[in-house]
Amino acid sequence: MTEFMNLNSLHLNYLGPLLKWRVMDLESLRRECFRIPKYHNFYRVIRSLEKRKVLEGYRDPFSRKKFVYLSSLGEAQLSIRENSNALSRETLIHDIKVSEIVRALLDSGLIENAELEHQIHDKRTSRNDFEITPDAVLYYEKDGKKIKVALELELTRKNNQRITEKARQYLYNSFYQNVIYIFPQKELMKKYQEVMLNKLGDDVFKRLHFFYHPELTFKPYKFDAIMGEIEKNEMSLKDFLGPGK
Numbered sequence: 001m002t003e004f005m006n007l008n009s010l011h012l013n014y015l016g017p018l019l020k021w022r023v024m025d026l027e028s029l030r031r032e033c034f035r036i037p038k039y040h041n042f043y044r045v046i047r048s049l050e051k052r053k054v055l056e057g058y059r060d061p062f063s064r065k066k067f068v069y070l071s072s073l074g075e076a077q078l079s080i081r082e083n084s085n086a087l088s089r090e091t092l093i094h095d096i097k098v099s100e101i102v103r104a105l106l107d108s109g110l111i112e113n114a115e116l117e118h119q120i121h122d123k124r125t126s127r128n129d130f131e132i133t134p135d136a137v138l139y140y141e142k143d144g145k146k147i148k149v150a151l152e153l154e155l156t157r158k159n160n161q162r163i164t165e166k167a168r169q170y171l172y173n174s175f176y177q178n179v180i181y182i183f184p185q186k187e188l189m190k191k192y193q194e195v196m197l198n199k200l201g202d203d204v205f206k207r208l209h210f211f212y213h214p215e216l217t218f219k220p221y222k223f224d225a226i227m228g229e230i231e232k233n234e235m236s237l238k239d240f241l242g243p244g245k
Contacts, residue, residue: 022118
């Protein structure tokens with residue numbers, strides 16, 4: 001039988017941001033709290049929540065940052081969903097990077113709002129909704145138009161059929177105006193482009209856009225340095241999302 005911990009208002013303040021962002025480094029989580037707590041007090045409470053199995057932790061071997069996320073017990077106590085799912089260790093690095101990228105976009109002012117995968121699932125009310133669930137959806141305005149963009153972070157190579165089928169659904173459905181793919185290596189980005197181009201033709205580059213950053217997964221990286229190729233011209237993700245010319 002699951003033994004719930006009695007959570008008080010202080011606990012809820014510290015844990016609340018994880019319901020949206022799923023996994024965060026300690027300093028980012030602290031700054032998301034209402035009335036930012038002193039680090040020593042914050043860390044002491046976080047450690048107690050880890051010991052009580054409400055939180056689980058992970059230390060990045062490259063940045064040395066400590067990340068925390070809700071355990072199965074924590075999800076059961078805090079989630080509004082009846083059958084909530086805790087993060088998986090197998091996808092933890094991927095989920096950390098998605099959370100970091102989206103928060104960086106919000107902090108930079110390039111987007112107005114965003115939803116991560118679990119929030120998109122929560123909003124679905126019918127089978128008529130778009131079949132694919134992206135890693136995140138970005139909302140912003142450009143040239144006076146409201147834009148909704150799907151974000152896909154691809155850290156490893158998928159099989160060709162899976163790559164093509166996902167791209168096909170994005171390409172021939174207007175649910176999202178654009179789709180952004182981000183990769184940790186330029187070579188991996190080129191391989192995805194090659195597979196999609198061979199199966200779907202030049203139309204791929206009309207609404208699917210490809211970016212990469214070689215330091216994305218193994219060391220602190222500069223968000224401004226996420227680069228891509230738009231209409232055969234090199235362009236940063238920042239410039240792509242920025243104000244129209």
